[in-house]
Structures are given as C-alpha cells and as structure tokens.
Amino acid sequence: MHSLLENQAKDCCWLNEPPDYALEDKELIVKTKEKTDFWRKTHYGFDRMDGHVFYKEIIGAFETEAVFTMKDPKSRYDQAGLFIMVSDDCWLKASLEYIPEKHSFLGAVVTNNGYSDWSSCNVPTPENGIKLAFKISREGGNYRIWSKPAEGDHEYQQLRIARLHEDDHNGKVKLGLYACSPSPGGGFTTVFHSWTVQLEVK
Secondary structure (H helix, E strand, O other): OOOOOHHHOOOOEEEOOOOEEEEEOOEEEEEOOEOOOEEEOOOOOOEEEOOEEEEEEEEOOEEEEEEEEEOOOOOOOOEEEEEEEEEOOEEEEEEEEOOOOOOEEEEEEEEEOOEEEEEEEEEOOOOOOEEEEEEEEEEOOEEEEEEEEOOOOOOOEEEEEEEOOOOOOOOEEEEEEEEEEOOOOOOOEEEEEEEEEEEOOO
16 A cells, blocks of 8 residues: 555545645645534534544545654644544544643544534643644445554554444545644644555545
C-alpha cells in the first residue's frame, strides 16, 4: 500500500478548506480555523458542519489507516483524526479531542438522521505533540474503529463498532483526514504523516 498523500494526493478534495495547509514530503500539514466542528444537534445545542476534511471518494469495502501528530493543540476540543461521510446527516469521525486542564478524550462520533452521539474514553493529556494512529474498516454499512499510540510497540484497541444508516453498502462515501477547533480563539497544526487504504479503492 502507498500513502494517498504521495503524488500530491491525486483525486483528493477539500471539504471546508482550512486557512493554511501544505503538502510537503508526502505529508499533509493542516492549520485549523477557530470555531469549526462537526456535530449535529444532540445535547450541546449547536449544529456545525464546518470542520476541515481532505477526502477521497471510495466505493465498496475498505480498511483505512492514518498516522498523524497534533503538534500544538491548546484549546478545548481541538481535534484531528479520520472522517467518513455519506451525507450531512450521516457520517462518523474518530479522533483525539484535546482538553488542556485535565484528561483528553479518545473516541468516535457517529451521526445518523442528523443527530450525533459520542462514545469516548479518558486519556492523559500530554504536554507535547500527540502522535496517534487510527484505523477504520467498512463492510456494508458497518464500521469498526481502532486507535493506538503511533510510537512504540502498541496494538490497536477497538473503540467502536457502528452503523451508518444511509450507507447502501455499495455507494460512494467521502473518506478523509480531518481537523477542527471548536473553541473561539482556537487553531492548531496537525501533520498527517501517512494515509493508506486497502481493498476496494476507486
């Protein structure tokens, strides 16, 4: 497998292009805009679809993996990871969400029928850059999500098995790398080191 960030990420597009980004040495560097997020309706009383996603359209079953470093998160809920979307009302994201004053959150948001839910677990908030690996598989409309620290001898830990209700098993989905900064005054840099897809890639 080759990283989709090679060859200047041919056939990839932006959903909500960030204010600053670069493709350098087969890595994607993204600087987020403040008050950007992906969340629909549930609990928090807001509805946002303006985070940054660098995506490719994929058909059929696949397994995707991304390795990235959140270089300088500083604001509550700064986040980065993998994103999959069928429509504005049907999508998922898997990420680390940064909390400066206590533990951060590792988890997944799944949105169906325009309503989001969030499953998460507490992880220590590191003082320096955060380097992680995420993996997601698609089989039919079902998704499995894993994560692990990217450095050291770690095994993937399963975060969630989920269903996207609008996924018709064979249709296109938008699969991508994402980052956003929900808080006012937020904005940080993520370096995506690699992004691979195996099985059916069209």
